[in-house]
Amino acid sequence: MSVLALGLNHGSAPLDLRGRFAIPLEALGRSVQGLRNHLARAAPEVAILSTCNRTELYVGLPPSACPRHAIELVEPSIEWLARQGGTSADSLRGHSYFLHGAEAARHAFRVASGLDSMVLGEPQILGQMKQAVREAEGAGALGTTLHQLFQRSFAVAKEVRSSTEIGAHAVSMAAAAVRLATQLFGELSQTRVLFVGAGEMIELVATHFAAHEPMSLTIANRGRERGQVLCERLGAQPLALAELGTRLQDFDVVVSCTASSLPLIGLGAVERALKARRRRPMLMLDLAVPRDIEPEVGELDDIYLYTVDDLALQVQVNGERRQAAVLQAEQIVAAGVHGFSHWLEQRASVPLIQALQRRTDDWREAELAKARRALARGQDVDAVMEALSNALTRKLLHGALAELHSSAGEAHQHWMDSVQRMFLRPDSHRRH
Template sequence: MTVWTLGLNHTTAPLDLRGRFAFALDQIAPTLQSLRSSFPSSRHPQVEAAIISTCNRTEIYCASEHIALDHTFGWLAESGGVAPTLLRSHAYTLHDDEAARHVFRVASGLDSMVLGEAQILGQMKDAVRAAENVGALGTTLNQLFQRSFAVAKEVRTATEIGAHSISMAAAAVRLAGQLFEDLRKTRVLFVGAGEMIDLAVTHFAAKEPKSIAIANRTLERGEKLATRFGGEAMRLADLPARLAEFDIVVSCTASTLPIIGLGAVERALKARKHRPIFMVDLAVPRDIEPEVKALEDVYLYTVDDLAHVVQQGQANRQAAVAQAEVIIDAGVQSFMHWLGQRSTVPLIQQLNAQADEWRAAEMARARKLLAKGESVDAVLEAMSRGLTQKMMHGAMAELHSGDAASREQTAQTISRLFLRKER
C-alpha cells in the first residue's frame, strides 16, 4: 500500500483560491464518493480517501496499491473549476513517509497559522468520522489518522507547543481594541454559530461589550449561543436592515457566497453617519465581499490579514517545536514500519489458507483410518508424518532445483526458517 496527500494551505495559496476548494462538513460525504468513484476500478479498485477542509487548508489523503497523484490533481482542479496548472502552482504533494510526517505535524498544530493551536485536531477528527461514515476510510488511513492523534496528544503533553498561543479570535479582539478606545462601549454582531464563532464570542464577551447579537440562518442555534452570553439572536435575513447598529462584525459561516455585500455596508455607514465599523471575516470562502475593504470607514480583516498578529510570540515556542519534531519522527518511523509489514499480509493469508487445507486433508484421512479400526497411535503417527511431508515438500523441491548459486541462497533461507534454535 502507498499513501499520498494533495493539498493547499495558508502558506501556499491565497484566500480566494482556497475558497474554491473549501468543503463544509456536510459536503464531505458526497465529495468523497465523487472522488473515489472517479478512480479507474481496474487499477484502483478500493481507494481509501479522506478530506480535511478548514479556513486555512484543504487536503486530500488517499491510500491504494498504486499512487495516483495526477488523477487526484485533475479531480480536485475540476471540482474547484480551475486549471490544473494553476492548482499545481499553489498545491503540494506528499507520499508515504512525507505524507505521514505532514499529517502528524498538522494534528500537532505545527503546520497551523497559529502555532500550537488545538482546534485543528477537532476538525481532523470530524473529517475522519465523515470519511468513516461513508465507508471511505480503510485500514491504512485509519491507522495513519489514529497514530496522528496519538502523536498530537504526546506532543501537547510532553512539550509547551500550545503555551501562550494566540488564537484568531484573540487576534481579532486585539485589533478591535486598537480601533476602539473602550470595547465596553461597543455593540458586537456575530454572524454564524459554529465553533469559530463560539470561540470569538467567548473572547469578545470577556471584554464586556455593551451588547452581543448572533445572526444565524437557524434561529434556534443562534438563540442557544446567544443565551450563554446574555445576548440576542436574530435571523440572517434581518442582517442588512440592522447592520448599522453594530460597531464590530465578526462573520464565519459555511456559505459558498458572500452574505454581507458592498451595498448593505454602504447603507449601514450612511445610517451611522460614517462612524467606523470593524469587520472580521473568518470564513473561507469569504462571507464579506472583498470590495468592502476599500470603503473609507470600514476596517476589514480576513484570516490572512490576521496572520502577522498570531505570529507574534512564536519565537518563545521554537524550543518546543524541536521537541515536537523528535516525537513526530518516532511516529513516522513507527507508521512506515507498520505500512511495510502490510505488504506481507496477502502472503500470510495465503500461507494460513494453505496450512488449513493441509490440516483438513490430514484430519479427513485420520478419521477414515480410525473408522477402519486403526489404532490411535498409528493414526497420529500417520497424520503427523503427512503434515510434515506437506510442509517440507516445497523446501525440499527448491533445494534440488536451480543452479549452485540459487541452491546456496535457498539453503540459507531454509536454514533460517526451519533450523532456528528454540530460546
C-alpha cells in the same frame, strides 16, 4: 506504501483560491462519493478534509497495491479537485502538494496536532478531521488503511496537546482580533460587537471580546439553537440574518465566520451603514473561507477589513517557548509515523504469509496422506516416520538450497545471509 495525501492550504494558495475549493459540510459526503466514483478503477479508500485553511484528499489502497498504483491516482485526483474549484489541473498544480507513504502520514499527524495550522495549535482542526472521517464512513469510503491513519492521527494529536504547550498558542488568533479592536477604539467598553456565525472560531473570538466587557455583544446565526446557546453563555443578543443589512450600522466591530458559499455582507450594505454612522470607523474581521464579506469593502474609507490570512500575520507568540513546543510535538509525530509505517509494512506482508501457510499445509497434508497409506500397507512405523520427516525437510529447504546453488555475486551473498537468518540463528535449535 499505500497512502497518499493531496491538496492545497494556507501555505500553498491565497485565500480567494482556497475559497473556490471549500466544500460545505452538507456536501462533503456527496463529494467523497464523487471522488471515489472518479477513481473507481482502483477501488480506493477516500476521505476529504475541507476547512477555512485547506482542502485535502486522502486516498488509501489495499496492502497488495504497489507504490506505482498510488502514484497513478495523483493525476485523476488533481483533475477531480480542479473541476470542483472550476479551474484547470495545470493551475491547481502550482498551488497544491502531493505526499505519499510516510510523508502523507506525517502530514496527517501534523494537521491533526495543529502543527500545520495557520495559528499554531488551533483546536478546531481536530474536530474537523473527525467530522471528515465520519462523512467518509457514512459514504462507505473508509477502509482499514485510512481508518488506521486517522485513528493514529487522533492519538498523536491527543498526546501532543497533553504533553506540550502547543495548545497555549491557539488563542493567539482571538487575542489578535481583540488587539486590533483596542488599537482602533481604545477601551472596548463603548463598542458594540456583532458576530456572524456561531461555530468554534466565533465562540473563541467572542469569548475573548466578552472578557473586555464591550457595551454590547450580538450574534447572528442561521441555526437558531446554537446561536441561542452562545448568546446565553456570553450574555449576547440574538439577531436574525435577514436583519443584517438594516442593522449593520449599529455595530463598531463585525466578526464573521460562516460556511456560506457566497458573501453575506456586500459593498452596498456597508456603504449604507457608513453613511448612517456618519463615517465613524468600523472594524470588520472576515475569518471565513470562502469570504463572508466582499473584498471591495476593504477599499472604503473608514473601514478596516482583515481576512483570516491578515489576522494570522498579526499573531505574535514567544519564540523560544513556541520552538520548544514544536520540537517536542514533532518528536511525537515522528514516533507516530514510525508506528504507522511499521503497521503498513506488516499488513503488506499478510498475503505472503497466508500463501506460505497454504503451501506448507499442502505439503504437510500430502506427506501425511503418504504416511497413512504406507502404514495401511503394514510398513514399519519408524521407517514411515523417518520418510515423513525427510520429505518435509527436503521440501522446506528445496527453494533456499536451489537459490544458493544457482546464484552468484551479490545475489549469492544475499541468499547466504537470508538462509543464515532463517535457519541458523543461535536460538533456532532451542526448544521452547
